Amino acid sequence: MTTTRRGLLQFLGGSAVGALFTPAPWRLITDTALWSENWPGIPRPARGEIRAKFTNCSLCTAGCAVRARSVGDQPVALAGVAGGLCPFGLTAHHLPYHPARLKQGPVKEAAAAVADAIAQCGPSEHVAVLDLRPGRTASWTYRRAMASVHNGLYLAPPEPTVAVNLRNAKTVLSLGAPLLDGWGTPADVFAARDGFRLIQAEPIESRTAALADQWIVWDRPPGLSADATSLSALAQAIAGEMTVSEAATITGLPADQIQSLVKELKDNGPALVVDSEMSPAVVALNVRLGSWGRTIGPRQEAPVPESWKKAAPRTDLAAVPDRSIRVLLIDESTPGEYLPWESIEKKLAANAVVGAFAPWTQGYGRHAQYVLPTAVYPEALDDIPPAIDSVAAAFRIAAPLVAPPAGMVSPVEFIAGAAGLPASDALRERADAIHKAGRGTLVTYADGKSIPVKDVKPEDFWKSLNAGARWVDGALGAAVAAAGVASGLGGADPLVRSRPPGRLSAPAQQADEGVGSGPGGPPHYPLTIVTESRAAFLSSPLLSQIYQESNLRLAPNRIALHPTDAASSGIADGAHAFLETRDGKREVQVTVDSSVRPGVVLVVGQTDTASSGAKVVRI
Amino acid sequence: MRGIIPFVAGAAIALSAGWAGFPYAIYKSRPQPVDFSHRVHAEKAGAKCEDCHAFRNDGTFAGIPSLDKCTGCHAAAMGTTAAEKNFIDQYVTPQREPQWAAYARQPENVFFSHIAHVKLGQVKCETCHGDQGSTDKLPRYQEDRISGYSRDIWGTAGRPGMTMDNCVDCHRKQKLEREHSCLECHK
Numbered sequence: 001m002t003t004t005r006r007g008l009l010q011f012l013g014g015s016a017v018g019a020l021f022t023p024a025p026w027r028l029i030t031d032t033a034l035w036s037e038n039w040p041g042i043p044r045p046a047r048g049e050i051r052a053k054f055t056n057c058s059l060c061t062a063g064c065a066v067r068a069r070s071v072g073d074q075p076v077a078l079a080g081v082a083g084g085l086c087p088f089g090l091t092a093h094h095l096p097y098h099p100a101r102l103k104q105g106p107v108k109e110a111a112a113a114v115a116d117a118i119a120q121c122g123p124s125e126h127v128a129v130l131d132l133r134p135g136r137t138a139s140w141t142y143r144r145a146m147a148s149v150h151n152g153l154y155l156a157p158p159e160p161t162v163a164v165n166l167r168n169a170k171t172v173l174s175l176g177a178p179l180l181d182g183w184g185t186p187a188d189v190f191a192a193r194d195g196f197r198l199i200q201a202e203p204i205e206s207r208t209a210a211l212a213d214q215w216i217v218w219d220r221p222p223g224l225s226a227d228a229t230s231l232s233a234l235a236q237a238i239a240g241e242m243t244v245s246e247a248a249t250i251t252g253l254p255a256d257q258i259q260s261l262v263k264e265l266k267d268n269g270p271a272l273v274v275d276s277e278m279s280p281a282v283v284a285l286n287v288r289l290g291s292w293g294r295t296i297g298p299r300q301e302a303p304v305p306e307s308w309k310k311a312a313p314r315t316d317l318a319a320v321p322d323r324s325i326r327v328l329l330i331d332e333s334t335p336g337e338y339l340p341w342e343s344i345e346k347k348l349a350a351n352a353v354v355g356a357f358a359p360w361t362q363g364y365g366r367h368a369q370y371v372l373p374t375a376v377y378p379e380a381l382d383d384i385p386p387a388i389d390s391v392a393a394a395f396r397i398a399a400p401l402v403a404p405p406a407g408m409v410s411p412v413e414f415i416a417g418a419a420g421l422p423a424s425d426a427l428r429e430r431a432d433a434i435h436k437a438g439r440g441t442l443v444t445y446a447d448g449k450s451i452p453v454k455d456v457k458p459e460d461f462w463k464s465l466n467a468g469a470r471w472v473d474g475a476l477g478a479a480v481a482a483a484g485v486a487s488g489l490g491g492a493d494p495l496v497r498s499r500p501p502g503r504l505s506a507p508a509q510q511a512d513e514g515v516g517s518g519p520g521g522p523p524h525y526p527l528t529i530v531t532e533s534r535a536a537f538l539s540s541p542l543l544s545q546i547y548q549e550s551n552l553r554l555a556p557n558r559i560a561l562h563p564t565d566a567a568s569s570g571i572a573d574g575a576h577a578f579l580e581t582r583d584g585k586r587e588v589q590v591t592v593d594s595s596v597r598p599g600v601v602l603v604v605g606q607t608d609t610a611s612s613g614a615k616v617v618r619i
Numbered sequence: 620m621r622g623i624i625p626f627v628a629g630a631a632i633a634l635s636a637g638w639a640g641f642p643y644a645i646y647k648s649r650p651q652p653v654d655f656s657h658r659v660h661a662e663k664a665g666a667k668c669e670d671c672h673a674f675r676n677d678g679t680f681a682g683i684p685s686l687d688k689c690t691g692c693h694a695a696a697m698g699t700t701a702a703e704k705n706f707i708d709q710y711v712t713p714q715r716e717p718q719w720a721a722y723a724r725q726p727e728n729v730f731f732s733h734i735a736h737v738k739l740g741q742v743k744c745e746t747c748h749g750d751q752g753s754t755d756k757l758p759r760y761q762e763d764r765i766s767g768y769s770r771d772i773w774g775t776a777g778r779p780g781m782t783m784d785n786c787v788d789c790h791r792k793q794k795l796e797r798e799h800s801c802l803e804c805h806k
């Protein structure tokens with residue numbers, strides 16, 4: 001029998017028809033579909049024992065208590081302990097997988113370059129550490145390190161000197177502070193919210209203004225926090241030393257509004273006046289209102305070992321002579337304050353060595369010669385400085401929930417090593433110092449118990465802190481535990497009743513440095529600067545993906561103008577321009593936003609410009 | 620008439636290959652790493668299913684026990700069989716976890732709650748895992764070459780399989796509601 005082409009085709013046709021009556025083609029379709037649901041590209045959920053781990057969120061100073069649901073060693077969901085987390089905290093277990101994550105860096109080269117530069121540092125040159133989140137144990141190490149090198153400087157943004165207690169307040173006047181928007185500890189602020197009447201005074205309808213009981217559109221003075229004259233006028237009106245109409249002229253508010261404000265602050269106490277950074281003028285006003293020790297008091301710090309106290313003081317970047325920093329090491333491993341690069345750059349010597357410690361490829365790493373990768377929350381071991389509404393000293397550790405990848409650098413070890421400090425476990429030493437002081441209470445999250453520190457052994461104290469706990473000073477610890485260990489430390493107790501700082505015990509009379517402070521203002525600076533939220537983490541490179549790249553909030557290099565001001569300067573939305581103040585100028589990108597008040601330029605983060613008028617010049 | 624012969628021959632070959640050859644060719648199989656007898660453990664040691672295949676405190680199912688559990692009794696050889704010697708030499712002494720192939724392991728896109736079936740639904744282990752608990756030898760593990768799924772959930776061909784159809788069939792038979800509730804299983 002010969003094989004013909006026709007016969008072959010008939011055979012193939014028969015095979016095809018026959019195959020249709022077998023499971024093979026249908027099974028292949030099903031299997032391919034199943035394979036496509038599980039192919040190598042899809043994420044693999046972790047498998048293993050489901051456990052709860054506890055830690056504290058270090059993304060901002062609120063330091064919320066966190067319960068992490070972990071499968072094996074992998075955290076898969078974060079939640080607050082008896083209180084909420086903000087959206088950033090809730091999703092923080094994704095941060096280690098951020099696409100901009102830095103995975104390696106020239107560690108040896110950086111160490112050699114820094115050592116060389118320190119050795120060659122001239123007599124008028126400085127070695128400096130820029131700590132963007134002061135108040136941590138790491139900050140103490142930096143200060144000690146800088147005390148041990150010749151001409152060492154510890155640079156850091158100022159820390160608030162006071163703490164507020166919203167639970168004790170009946171009336172709160174907020175001068176542009178983002179009170180309900182990440183300024184304090186969210187769980188505590190909202191827990192206390194029903195107990196006080198909130199009057200929000202600011203030029204734009206912020207989220208806090210929208211949620212306040214009353215919103216006062218106070219666009220003059222514009223740099224509210226810096227406008228000591230207006231606050232002083234308000235204080236004098238409260239004390240009856242100035243008439244309401246005089247205060248109205250100075251503050252720019254209608255007389256009847258001043259009248260009702262004064263009445264409310266006086267009659268519905270305890271009152272509290274806040275601004276973003278609790279400026280001296282605001283503290284003075286609180287003192288005048290009799291709020292010291294009730295709704296506001298000094299900020300407390302957890303004990304530190306005696307031997308640490310020989311540490312370099314904080315130096316303001318502005319106070320450093322230009323072109324004098326030979327070595328600058330910037331710790332931006334945790335979200336903190338942002339300083340414009342222009343203000344840093346002018347302080348650098350021509351041959352300066354700049355190293356940045358960062359988990360991301362963005363941030364100051366763009367300007368540094370050496371960018372060294374660091375662990376990020378929830379991989380990093382760090383402690384958290386007290387929040388603005390922490391009425392008692394506290395010590396909280398952000399214990400790692402996952403191991404950091406190989407090759408991460410510890411900025412503390414690097415800087416201590418470069419300065420020749422002997423290697424030590426500073427967090428442990430601090431915990432031991434706290435334990436030795438024998439004060440306060442250990443509040444553990446897993447069981448919600450609070451135990452007096454004197455009843456806990458040092459080893460157990462350290463273990464508990466690493467397993468999700470906080471130390472709270474004094475009797476407040478018990479109050480915190482009773483309140484459900486939530487997140488912050490605001491208890492019902494009064495604040496520490498120390499004497500108010502002397503310079504604050506009288507109404508502030510400082511000369512007004514504010515911008516635009518008088519109606520006339522300098523004519524060549526027609527715009528007034530208003531700083532947006534000081535919730536520093538929002539302007540951190542950490543959250544740039546969410547907020548800054550999508551322009552939901554102003555990035556540090558952006559300003560916002562009302563369309564009429566933008567038009568009169570000939571600037572379009574997204575255009576680059578110079579923001580000029582009497583202190584200098586820097587390049588910015590402009591967002592044109594009709595929610596900004598006319599005559600105002602809205603900037604983010606830094607307050608060093610908030611006291612001056614400004615103009616925006618098209619590039 | 621002669622023209623139909625190649626057609627019929629082709630159809631016959633495809634039918635026999637599709638019905639007789641394909642079901643075997645689509646699977647690859649491998650033996651379990653240890654020659655394990657459920658029967659010996661159940662009868663001689665009096666072990667119950669849940670003694671080794673336990674629920675954790677949080678309700679998750681621990682599945683196949685880890686070496687720690689085995690070494691609770693097998694820290695040293697218990698008997699002189701070749702299987703016991705192999706187990707001690709290969710796994711217990713070097714503290715190496717046996718790489719068991721789990722017949723019932725769910726793919727990554729499925730969430731299966733053992734405790735919901737066993738405690739809430741009162742489904743007996745045997746309903747899904749058959750007589751596995753009384754067998755003398757673990758059958759070879761058979762895995763679909765394309766989908767990577769286990770052939771069935773107790774190691775013998777023709778038993779309930781791992782596909783969604785199998786789940787839905789059972790739920791239908793039990794007249795359970797929510798048989799089409801996607802997010803129950805695909806969370």
Ligand code: SF4
Nearest residue numbers: 057060063064086089
């Ligand atoms: S408020 Fe701050 S500490 Fe609390 S969860 Fe959010 S980022 Fe973390």
